[in-house]
Amino acid sequence: MMSDSRVSSVIQEWVSSYPGQPHSQPLNPIASNQAAQSSQMSQMDMISYGQSHTGIIRGVTDERVAEQMMGLPYLSYDTSCLSSNPNSGTSNHHQTHAGAQQDFSPFLLPRAPVTKRSISKDSAEYRLRRERNNVAVRKSRDKARRRILLTQQRALQLQEENQKLQMKIGQLTQELDTLKHILSQRHLQGGEDGTPQESAI
Amino acid sequence: MMSDSRVSSVIQEWVSSYPGQPHSQPLNPIASNQAAQSSQMSQMDMISYGQSHTGIIRGVTDERVAEQMMGLPYLSYDTSCLSSNPNSGTSNHHQTHAGAQQDFSPFLLPRAPVTKRSISKDSAEYRLRRERNNVAVRKSRDKARRRILLTQQRALQLQEENQKLQMKIGQLTQELDTLKHILSQRHLQGGEDGTPQESAI
DNA sequence: GGGGATTGCGCAATGT
DNA sequence: CACATTGCGCAATCCC
Numbered sequence: 253m254m255s256d257s258r259v260s261s262v263i264q265e266w267v268s269s270y271p272g273q274p275h276s277q278p279l280n281p282i283a284s285n286q287a288a289q290s291s292q293m294s295q296m297d298m299i300s301y302g303q304s305h306t307g308i309i310r311g312v313t314d315e316r317v318a319e320q321m322m323g324l325p326y327l328s329y330d331t332s333c334l335s336s337n338p339n340s341g342t343s344n345h346h347q348t349h350a351g352a353q354q355d356f357s358p359f360l361l362p363r364a365p366v367t368k369r370s371i372s373k374d375s376a377e378y379r380l381r382r383e384r385n386n387v388a389v390r391k392s393r394d395k396a397r398r399r400i401l402l403t404q405q406r407a408l409q410l411q412e413e414n415q416k417l418q419m420k421i422g423q424l425t426q427e428l429d430t431l432k433h434i435l436s437q438r439h440l441q442g443g444e445d446g447t448p449q450e451s452a453i
Numbered sequence: 454m455m456s457d458s459r460v461s462s463v464i465q466e467w468v469s470s471y472p473g474q475p476h477s478q479p480l481n482p483i484a485s486n487q488a489a490q491s492s493q494m495s496q497m498d499m500i501s502y503g504q505s506h507t508g509i510i511r512g513v514t515d516e517r518v519a520e521q522m523m524g525l526p527y528l529s530y531d532t533s534c535l536s537s538n539p540n541s542g543t544s545n546h547h548q549t550h551a552g553a554q555q556d557f558s559p560f561l562l563p564r565a566p567v568t569k570r571s572i573s574k575d576s577a578e579y580r581l582r583r584e585r586n587n588v589a590v591r592k593s594r595d596k597a598r599r600r601i602l603l604t605q606q607r608a609l610q611l612q613e614e615n616q617k618l619q620m621k622i623g624q625l626t627q628e629l630d631t632l633k634h635i636l637s638q639r640h641l642q643g644g645e646d647g648t649p650q651e652s653a654i
Numbered sequence: 655g656g657g658g659a660t661t662g663c664g665c666a667a668t669g670t
Numbered sequence: 671c672a673c674a675t676t677g678c679g680c681a682a683t684c685c686c
Contacts, residue, residue, distance in 0.1 A: 381657090386679060388658055393677085396660085403604050410611035417618040424625040431632040438639060582672095587664060589673055594662085597675090 371378050572579050 382680075384658080385681085389660085389679075390677090392659055392661090400601055400604070403601070403608055407604055407608040407611060410608060410615060414611060414615055414618065417615065417622060420622055421618060421625065424622065424629060428625060428629050428632065431629065431636060435632060435636060583665075585672080586666085586674095590664075590675085591662090593674055593676085
């Protein structure tokens with residue numbers, strides 16, 4: 253199915269997938285972002301976000317929730333850490349009140365944990381932003397998926413093309429050898445008969 | 454840097470990235486999974502959702518981590534849905550005590566919403582599983598990233614190689630034409646002098 | 655600054 | 671049952 257001849261179209265699309273330079277690619281899996289803060293809290297933390305009201309409570313109750321990740325530099329997928337550190341990564345990530353952070357490089361960040369900007373979850377505005385971002389994310393991932401697919405196709409196509417070119421080179425080379433041979437023969441003999449030139453090709 | 458001659462190494466790696474067939478690729482961005490069941494509430498919806506925040510305060514404290522997903526069949530990136538459904542996805546997902554399910558198709562599912570199999574979050578066992586999965590996910594994604602990178606490199610490399618091959622073909626063709634021309638000349642004239650064969654190349 | 659685009663990450667469902 | 675994949679939402683960032 254599909255005309256085999258239209259190879260160029262894929263390339264065309266592929267090229268368009270890479271407008272300029274892909275910005276700066278991380279290239280380095282780890283350390284691309286310090287990750288310390290990373291993501292997700294369970295969610296609720298924001299409600300208070302350093303405010304007093306909700307009170308201390310969350311401070312406490314939440315801790316538990318405060319979990320996951322802490323951006324440990326897990327340099328490998330070593331599972332051993334699991335056993336060694338049961339709650340291992342658990343740390344929360346609420347950037348705000350997270351007090352349990354390692355305090356390394358305290359000066360690197362802006363440093364404004366409390367009194368940040370309580371966007372308050374459940375707010376309509378928040379949901380709107382989230383929803384919009386979700387749409388953008390889906391779109392972006394779709395795009396990425398397509399791009400990857402195109403790259404794969406392109407690679408396959410180029411591979412085929414390569415083989416054909418190599419074949420052609422082989423052919424031409426052989427043809428050339430033949431002609432050279434013929435010529436050298438003639439040269440040696442001074443050329444006399446009318447050997448058909450194209451015959452051996 | 455790196456010897457330019459080692460082109461094959463990348464290919465080598467690339468090939469190893471695709472053991473067999475990539476299973477069945479979605480190919481269809483939407484509708485890949487029906488997703489219907491997921492749910493999620495915005496987390497706090499449990500806490501009060503209209504309560505006077507501080508109030509009971511997430512009384513339920515435990516729900517804590519409830520999160521995302523709603524899996525609405527968003528057939529496109531249409532943003533209009535945003536306005537139409539403000540809290541849209543919010544719903545919770547704790548499979549356990551979530552009692553608010555729609556009861557449609559009561560007979561299709563095993564039907565055991567409650568008393569299901571409360572894996573109970575916060576259980577050590579649950580955390581262990583989660584943590585393990587997280588590790589696996591990171592590993593898998595890393596692998597995917599590497600594979601993509603290799604494919605891109607491979608494509609670029611093949612492209613270069615292609616250009617070289619094309620050049621070579623051009624060269625050979627020209628050389629061939631030259632020889633053919635010489636031969637035809639000799640053929641016509643019966644060949645006499647000793648024109649150097651390689652001269653014109 | 656504000657909004658879409660990217661990206662790392664955890665969760666859960668599902669595949670192997 | 672454990673690990674691998676994958677779709678998804680969240681939050682941080684990037685980049686206009």
